[in-house]
Amino acid sequence: MKSNSIKDVTLNPETIPSHVAIIMDGNGRWAKKRLMNRVKGHEQGSKTVRTIVTACRELGIGTVTLYAFSTENWARPKHEVKALMMLLKKFIVSEKETLLKHNIQLNIIGQVYKLPEDVKKEIDITMEATRNNDKLLLNLALSYGSREEITTAVKKIAKKIELKELAPKDITQDLISNHLYTKSMPDPDLIIRTSGEYRLSNFLMWQAAYSEIYISDTLWPDFSKEELIDILKNYQERDRRFGKVACSTSSDG
8 A cells, every 4th residue: 555645755945846737627427437427527536636736735836726617617517516616615615624624725716707606705715814824835826728818918908008907018928927827826837637638628828838737637626646756756756948059968859
């Protein structure tokens, strides 16, 4: 049996990613393989969230962003969306004490105004309760879409230009970044997608410019702390050049 102790893990503390983002894919397929309702897959996936977020906190990762519900997910069958919202509310309520215990701050990115009122209420309660926690920042991307995020940022900047608070020459990459949901956060060093799909699915497209990407064939409900650690080991073996040429490489690199 594998050890459950993070202390036994051999990782270089100097190259632990500061921000890990995860596209949690495969809940529906996990349930289908077991002849279960899709909602059962989402329920099991919420248990995996607890495991992985706690592991990230113990490993010293500062920010974790989980793609929980996209802008496109509203187009799913109404009964599934309703069940997902009920599950989200249950998760927010049940995990508040865990977040407090582990010094984790909850934050939401996305179109929060589109969420049901009872869900928004519980989110506000938990965000307020955890706002001073500083061990890990947990971003839940809810009703989130990167194109919508960038479009909203452009509109805000355009409005400031219209009001003469900014001039077009003032527009920089930093200015744009500071108008996104993730302002004041580091860009993700590592993006993990489960279930074997090779796409970003409208997730953090601006922020992912130089993120390392890892595709796991594991369906999200089966994703484990041990696999996360293996992925982090893989990440630490990569040569992150950010478009530059490493000093030790030859001229043909």
